[in-house]
Every structure is written in C-alpha cells, then in structure tokens.
Amino acid sequence: MKPAAFEYHAPVDPEETVALLARLGDEAKVLAGGQSLVPMLALRLAAFGHLVDLRRVKGLPGIEHRGGVVRIGATTTQAAVERSDVVRDAAPLLARATPLIGHFQIRSRGTVGGSLAHADAAAEYPAVALTLDARLETLSPRGRRTVPADRFFTGTWSTDLAEDELLTAVALPVWHRPRGFAVAEFARRSGDFALAGATVAVGLGPDRRIDRCAIAVFGLGPVPCRARAAERELIGREPTTEAAGDIADLAVSGLDSVPADLHGSAGYRKRVGAAMVARAWRHAVREAVHD
CATH class of the missing domain: 3.30.43.10 (Uridine Diphospho-n-acetylenolpyruvylglucosamine Reductase, domain 2)
Known part of the structure; x- marks a missing residue:
C-alpha cells in the first residue's frame, strides 16, 4: 500500500x-x-x-561527553551510537542495548530521538533512558525545557511532548566506578521486538556495597517501568548473584498492566520478564565486582 x-x-x-x-x-x-x-x-x-x-535541521545530531554527562542529539543515528567510543566508555548500557534494535539496516536510519519520542513499550532506548535517569531536552515556541525520563513516557506511543514541541537531545549521567550494566531481552527471532526485557545498572561504594541500583523492565506494560521496591531492598547490600531469582520476582511483582496477545499470556510475559531481570542482574553484578 x-x-x-x-x-x-x-x-x-x-x-x-x-x-x-x-x-x-x-x-x-x-x-x-x-x-x-x-x-x-x-x-x-x-x-x-x-x-x-528533521534530516536537514542543524544542531540535532552529535555525541559529546562533558561535565559528567553524555549528551546525544535527537537525530543521531543508532548506528552512530553503536560505533561511538564515547558511548561505549561513558554510557555502556546504551551501547549494549543498541545492537538489539532491529537489524543494522534499521539502525543505520533509526535515530535516538525517534525511538524515544515514538515511545514503544517494547523498545530498548526508553528503558535505558529510564534506568540511567536520563533527562530529555526539548524545544518549543515557548522556549527550552528538560523532562526527567520517569515523566517523559506517559503511555503506549505517548510522551509528555506537546504538539509544537521538539525533542532535541537526551542527556545521560555518567555513573561512578565501580559499576556494572546489563540488558537482557527475549524475542522470538533476532531483530523482533522483545516480548519482555530488562535493563540493570549497579554502582558500588567505597565499602564495595551497593550504593546505587536501577532496574527497569520493558514490554510488560504501556511504558517501561522501574522496579523501585527491588532497588530499595538492594541498597547497602553486598553485590551477589545468589539472590537473583528473588530480586527478579520482586521486580515484576507489582506489574498490573502486562499485555496478553497471540505471543503470550500476561503470566507468561511476567515469567519471561523475571528471567530477564535475573539474567541482567547477574551480568551487571559480575561486572561491578570486577570493575
């Protein structure tokens, strides 16, 4: 058609x-x-x-690391993110999520801002933005503003952007070291949208205990969701993979809008989501411990 x-x-x-x-x-x-x-x-x-x-609009593409923040212009392609040493070093979670987006032909045209503004509940970039406490920069005839990621995504394919507002960039705070990041998702075929996925970030303090933690799940509701209860439970604990299953169960326990369709029931998606949280948690903790 x-x-x-x-x-x-x-x-x-x-x-x-x-x-x-x-x-x-x-x-x-x-x-x-x-x-x-x-x-x-x-x-x-x-x-x-x-x-x-937006292809000809000046000032929208680009990646820079300055003042403890990685700022990525809205029309920066996903392929550029995938190739960027700056992103790989300062925002590893974004670098690791990018190859999971479709196929390389899609990433060569798809943009960071396009993915965030489209706000697909099963997409990787909104979950990464939420996990890293990203701030979304916008412009309208009324001026510029900055929107925290946890307020930007309002529903399925819906954001806080007004009709006359343009997403111009996303700013990702750089986590202190030692730190660990991981993303895990389940899709029926490579390049398909995920049935369920999880992103995890772990930071350790001087005592080598967890002093910062972020867990987000995607594909399990109209927007990506932070597992706040699980995060609170983990602060101050020793980083270990032994309790990954319990952490995962807690991370999905409060979800009440899990979709059901021909790809799987709500219960099935929650089980898959929990498995992805556990897998990502193990990888992130191992990386943090050895960082």
Missing part, C-alpha cells in the same frame, strides 16, 4: 521546526529516521496532512 497524501516540509533549524509545528498543529508529524512511522503510513495505520523531516 501507499501512504495517504501529505505535504512535505524540510526545515533547516530547530526554531523554524517548532514554529512550523505550532502553525500546523495536530495535522503535522515529525519524521526522524522513519523506521516506525513510514511503515505505519504505508499500511495506513496512521495518516497526517504534513510531515516535518
């Missing part, structure tokens, strides 16, 4: 872009990498009167 007719716009700077979005209102849709939007348009699962292409 072919998409419904639309008018194409190619602004060249962020201010022009948000002015265009403000003028066009809900008839406009931002086009970043297009790896999710274009298939939806082609299948006529979505239709918009105007597409605003």
